[in-house]
Amino acid sequence: MSTHDKHNFIREDIDHLKSENLLISIRTMESAADGWMMVDGSRVLNFCTNNYLGLANHPRLLQTAKQAIEIWGVGPAAVRTIAGTTALHLELERRLAAFKGVEDALFVQSGFCANQAAIAPLVGKGDVIFSDRLNHASIIDGCRLARAKIIVYEHNDPSDADAKISEHLPQYRRGLLVSDGVFSMDGDIAPLDELYEVAERHGVLTMVDDAHGEGVLGHGGRGIVDHFGLHGKIDVEIGTLSKAFGVIGGVIAGKKLIIDYIRQKARPVLFSSATTPADTAACLAAVDLLEESEILVEKLWENARYLQQGMQSLGFDTGNSQTPILPIMLGDAGIAKQFSRSLFENGVFAMGIGFPTVPQGLARIRVMNTAAHTREDLDFGLDVFAKVGKELDVIPYWTFDNLNRMS
Numbered sequence: 001m002s003t004h005d006k007h008n009f010i011r012e013d014i015d016h017l018k019s020e021n022l023l024i025s026i027r028t029m030e031s032a033a034d035g036w037m038m039v040d041g042s043r044v045l046n047f048c049t050n051n052y053l054g055l056a057n058h059p060r061l062l063q064t065a066k067q068a069i070e071i072w073g074v075g076p077a078a079v080r081t082i083a084g085t086t087a088l089h090l091e092l093e094r095r096l097a098a099f100k101g102v103e104d105a106l107f108v109q110s111g112f113c114a115n116q117a118a119i120a121p122l123v124g125k126g127d128v129i130f131s132d133r134l135n136h137a138s139i140i141d142g143c144r145l146a147r148a149k150i151i152v153y154e155h156n157d158p159s160d161a162d163a164k165i166s167e168h169l170p171q172y173r174r175g176l177l178v179s180d181g182v183f184s185m186d187g188d189i190a191p192l193d194e195l196y197e198v199a200e201r202h203g204v205l206t207m208v209d210d211a212h213g214e215g216v217l218g219h220g221g222r223g224i225v226d227h228f229g230l231h232g233k234i235d236v237e238i239g240t241l242s243k244a245f246g247v248i249g250g251v252i253a254g255k256k257l258i259i260d261y262i263r264q265k266a267r268p269v270l271f272s273s274a275t276t277p278a279d280t281a282a283c284l285a286a287v288d289l290l291e292e293s294e295i296l297v298e299k300l301w302e303n304a305r306y307l308q309q310g311m312q313s314l315g316f317d318t319g320n321s322q323t324p325i326l327p328i329m330l331g332d333a334g335i336a337k338q339f340s341r342s343l344f345e346n347g348v349f350a351m352g353i354g355f356p357t358v359p360q361g362l363a364r365i366r367v368m369n370t371a372a373h374t375r376e377d378l379d380f381g382l383d384v385f386a387k388v389g390k391e392l393d394v395i396p397y398w399t400f401d402n403l404n405r406m407s
């Protein structure tokens with residue numbers, strides 16, 4: 001019998017992660033996702049969820065989900081291509097396509113799945129993908145599954161994308177340019193209009209993952225394509241129904257020819273069961289709400305601007321955000337961890353984010369407000385950030401923050 005400990009590599013790696021302050025500790029939610037939540041036994045102001053519009057616990061969505069269970073049961077019982085496609089799924093796809101102003105939409109289990117589903121049918125061996133340096137992990141994995149050559153261009157840099165396409169495209173059969181719409185850790189927006197022009201000039205397919213733009217950017221939350229007025233131009237729009245829409249699920253939207261093709265080929269559609277009736281129906285209710293009114297989207301942006309200004313006047317570095325995603329840049333992963341812990345002790349739940357989610361040395365607290373937060377909630381949050389920021393020497397002890405905010 002071998003005396004070699006075949007699990008030792010795991011202990012060594014965990015010790016290494018601990019020593020680098022990179023071990024993730026996972027908190028337990030003890031109430032529904034909302035502006036305030038019970039977390040690990042404490043009632044805290046929630047700045048952690050992607051529940052942008054406060055729909056995750058919205059009465060209309062809850063009621064629709066309950067009704068769907070009564071009619072359709074709880075499980076899909078099959079993959080979409082065998083017996084898992086219900087009238088609910090088709091209705092949601094029709095409604096999502098109409099909401100986004102595209103010919104067709106395919107609803108899948110998650111945004112993560114959407115990227116696994118959409119890329120491989122379009123490019124494969126012998127093709128090339130041009131991918132933004134900071135693209136989301138699910139895009140990167142989707143690209144790897146496609147087995148095309150991956151060429152990374154510099155973040156949000158259309159001229160570098162142009163140069164990389166000129167250099168590499170001739171060696172391959174066809175190309176695909178793919179970018180996040182809103183970058184989830186920095187909150188900056190891809191220059192999709194310029195990227196589209198570059199790709200179009202070279203005859204390269206285009207795909208944008210609008211997970212953090214859907215329900216946030218554009219007219220009434222119609223997303224980044226609407227924000228730039230690029231309707232009918234981007235080949236594939238990926239979205240998620242797990243963030244602003246408050247439920248779960250992913251969407252692949254675009255021209256009927258392309259979406260129908262992905263429907264035939266996508267492995268998450270062929271080999272993983274469909275979304276549940278309750279989820280699918282709740283997504284339909286979310287689309288209803290977004291089409292009825294823009295109030296929640298407006299509230300989200302009003303809150304986001306207030307919080308960003310407040311943090312800046314306290315002296316925090318809020319990075320390059322152009323959206324409600326608000327990074328509080330701290331640099332050191334240990335400080336970010338300590339900061340998050342102190343916030344929590346003072347009643348604010350905001351996560352420290354470090355490597356590998358963001359590059360080494362760019363650790364931060366990511367603050368996510370929602371339309372479910374009131375002005376008083378935000379003021380409470382700002383006061384706690386001021387207190388912790390001063391205690392940890394991140395911001396100067398003396399600022400005119402309160403003065404600025406009250407004026």
Ligand SMILES: *Cc1c(COP(=O)(O)O)cnc(C)c1O
Nearest residue numbers: 110111112136138184211240242
């Ligand atoms: C969150 C996110 C996803 C994953 O979406 P889920 O629906 O949670 O699986 C995909 N892409 C981007 C850019 C994201 O930010």
